[in-house]
Amino acid sequence: MGALLQLEGLRRSYGPVVALDDLSFEVPSGQVVGFLGPNGAGKTTTMRAIFGLTDLDAGEVTWNSAPVGQAERRRFGYMPEERGLYPGMLVGEQVEYLGRLHGLSATTAADAAAVWMERLEIGQRRDAKVEQLSHGNQQRVQLAAALVHEPELLVLDEPLSGLDPTGIEAIGRVLVDRARAGCCVLISSHQLDLVEELCDRVTIIDHGRLVASGTVDELATSGPRRLEVRIEGERSADWARGVPGVTVSEVAGGAARLALDESADSDAVLRAAMAAGRVTEFSFGRRRLSEVFRESLQ
């Protein structure tokens, strides 16, 4: 049985503001778990609670069914949303230093830092100061610092924000590899397409409460059926709004994505579409994660 991070009944209030409201979910090993929610939903507070950086009013964070203490946190890796690095410190020394704080010997930390910096393609910058690096390379340094001690749990707050496609691919590959190697990986992001591509499971919270959780497949196949219809010269999808049991999920790239409830008749939809113009595409599909997210928050 693999490792498991469990969050049970987490509650945290800041005066009248409820940041976490009886929040419970799990992060199993071997999977990349996407942690989603709108701004102010409580994602960062939750991640900080895992590392004891937020005092909880109630609830508990456990690692393999035992409370999380300093010894356990040494085996975790953390990357906060904003750069958690010393701007004036040299890249190589910074990664080594954080590795040593996680319990590595000086030699092991130096070797591991070199390996991870090469892997994240920042080996050439090891003698530069962090503040001299671009945003994307700072992001890579931060990830190297979170990975240098080969953590059993990796918690990353917005690791993909502001990265170019190359950076996203490099970091995404590393995260998936770590998960496949048995690590628990929890990442938050607002880039839902990337999360859908990268993550095995997704947990969505709003106002500190859990609103949806499951594998990407489970969430994609649950809920109303999706129908994507493309009509030549038609970009508004107004033709579909009057069809019983049909709601317009989104209109993008000239195609309308429709959500069909139990009462909806797809033949009626096709007729309405043909009445609006020449139909060039008419296909059933899975729910996109962006749709799952949006519908979970409604």
Added chain:
Amino acid sequence: MKVLITVLVAVLLVARIAFYIRRRRQGAERKAAAVEPPVPAVRTGRPHPQLHRIEHAFGDVGLVAGREIRERVRGRIFRVGTIIMLVGVGAAVVIPTIHSGSGPTPQRVGVVGGLSSDGRQVVAASAKANDDTVTLVNESSTSHAKADLRAGRVDAVIVDSDEILLDQPVNASTSSADSGLVNQVAQYLGVLRAYREAGLSASQVERINKYQPVAVSSLVSGSKGTNLSKGTSVIGMVLLFFMLTQYCTWILIGVMQEKSSRVVEVLLAVVRPIQLLGGKVLGIGAVALGQAALIVAFALAVGAAVGSNLLHGAAPLALLSELLWLVLGYGFYCWVYAAAGSTAERQDQVQTLALPLSLPILFGYIYSISVVSSGNANAFFKVLAFLPPTAPFCMSALVGLGQVTWWQFVLSALISVGATAGVALFAARIYRRAVLRTGSRVRLRELLRPAGSS
């Protein structure tokens, strides 16, 4: 001495201003930098193995302290600042020696109408007292003597043991005559004239000349302080002031930067707040002590090499006392500055915080300098020497003046250590609650509320 202190203060002020300008420039460059510059050509090298051993011995605290030591010592400001301070202290020790060691001043003194043996003794004694070598030149007449004066062949002329003639006024910068010698000879020749006019016999004159001053005693036990140890004490106090404010400001800015860069979240995910804070305080404290010890050792070595008067008598004791009070003062204030730094996350907030925190340091420093200069410490000042915020300066001043007993010194140090423990506990609590809170500056009132009420 005042000139030396002024020079020293000026040098240190220039260093501070250079530090400030560099920080501003770096901040502006950081904002302006949009392109990643090339990797620097110079490799800074691996950490020193000895530092590794220290880090290992102290665990997490040692690792944090080791990083602080490495980063601070590596900084150009630290290196340049140390060199400037060494140069300043070296100058303060060496320049007076050069001045006093420039050799006797030759003086040619014309004599009109002869000079009695008493008169010759007066001239010889005055020359010795003023570090002059006097050559007496017989002049045939006053007019001839005046001609020699104008031509610069003699520096002064004694006319009939009753008058001294000079080419320029005695205090004029263009006068070649030593004013000290002239004034002293004039005074003693006047005394000899008074003896003659009083009709004293030779034995009576001799008896008067062998007078001894009466004893001077006070109701309170006497001061052992000398002008020399006072001077050394003042120089040490200037350094103490600059180092204390410098290193405590490092703590303040360091804590603020860790908070604003959010690196504190990564660190506190692994180490406890007290370990992080303790390591920072220990690391910067070690750098401060190392720099201060280097300067004191340098001052003592240079002083011994050039035979400086500034390091004679009680002066080395005063310097060592100031070194100890640098440690105690840093120990007390660093926690206060660290707690304050944890409530801020911007440079302007740091400046707002630093001013009120530095007021007790400034008060103790200025008051102590004035007391050392006057040589008298009143009861209020002696009370301040036992209060931890002002003790580093006031107790150092009392040591320089020789107006403190060993047990008073030890008692003040113990009070300071005890107060430091209390302040550290309080500061650690503030730090833990404030350093992870972002947004606007955290108010002290919010931090003092019981846990869970926020």
